[in-house]
Amino acid sequence: MSSNKNDKPFFIEEEGGATPESTELENQVNHIRSQAGQNPLSNTEIEILKRYIELKESEVRDLREQQQQYQDYTQKSGAKVDSLHKHNRLLTAQLDEAQRNLARIQAEAEEERREHAEQLTLQKSDFDEKLKQAGVTQEQLKELMRQKEDFKEKVKEDLKRIKLKERELENKYELLRSDMQTLLDAKDKQILELKKKADALDLELEQFDDKLRDSSNVLNEVRVKKRRLIETLKIAISLLEDIDQESLSSIPDSERKAG
Numbered sequence: 001m002s003s004n005k006n007d008k009p010f011f012i013e014e015e016g017g018a019t020p021e022s023t024e025l026e027n028q029v030n031h032i033r034s035q036a037g038q039n040p041l042s043n044t045e046i047e048i049l050k051r052y053i054e055l056k057e058s059e060v061r062d063l064r065e066q067q068q069q070y071q072d073y074t075q076k077s078g079a080k081v082d083s084l085h086k087h088n089r090l091l092t093a094q095l096d097e098a099q100r101n102l103a104r105i106q107a108e109a110e111e112e113r114r115e116h117a118e119q120l121t122l123q124k125s126d127f128d129e130k131l132k133q134a135g136v137t138q139e140q141l142k143e144l145m146r147q148k149e150d151f152k153e154k155v156k157e158d159l160k161r162i163k164l165k166e167r168e169l170e171n172k173y174e175l176l177r178s179d180m181q182t183l184l185d186a187k188d189k190q191i192l193e194l195k196k197k198a199d200a201l202d203l204e205l206e207q208f209d210d211k212l213r214d215s216s217n218v219l220n221e222v223r224v225k226k227r228r229l230i231e232t233l234k235i236a237i238s239l240l241e242d243i244d245q246e247s248l249s250s251i252p253d254s255e256r257k258a259g
Helices: 020-034 041-132 138-250 253-258
Strands: none
Touching: 020 138, 041 138, 138 253
């Protein structure tokens, strides 16, 4: 199935795709963490912690947006598959109707041929019966000959009508056969297209499942990093409180009272 490129979700990059800035910040934060409690944090270190926190919050927001895109894409794919199944059922119903019409026309043509054959048989039998009953007089013979000619003309007219009717039926049959063949060709083509689209959709769904599993792994890693980040934040907050406490303790009592 051919899918609109705009419908495809934005997939999350693997952990190896981290930016140099993120790696450098993480190294700096680890360095600050290893020295926690030894010396008060400098302004530069506090700025590093703030930048690191903002970066991780941005990554969490991106992951939430990408998860919503996965859910939207799954719903759209299911709707497309349902639409293709409905169209296939409609084509099948049209083909069945055309086959029933063809069988009905063939039955009607056969019935008309049978009726004409019966009429010709009855007329010929009636003529032969009258010929047997005719006398030997000339007038009777002339009348019989006239009736015979009338019968022949009638037979010719009936044959013309039969042939005309047969040609009409043949034309109808050819048109119907052509229409049915067109429907069959369209159905075969549609079925082939549906199969290709279904195969493509299956492939996309498999790829989607693989990427979704990768995304789940990334989300798990983000949760681990989030826990580490919370621990880092707690340490940073504790360090900031210590800095404030030390700053207050370093101010002379006279200045604090004046303040």
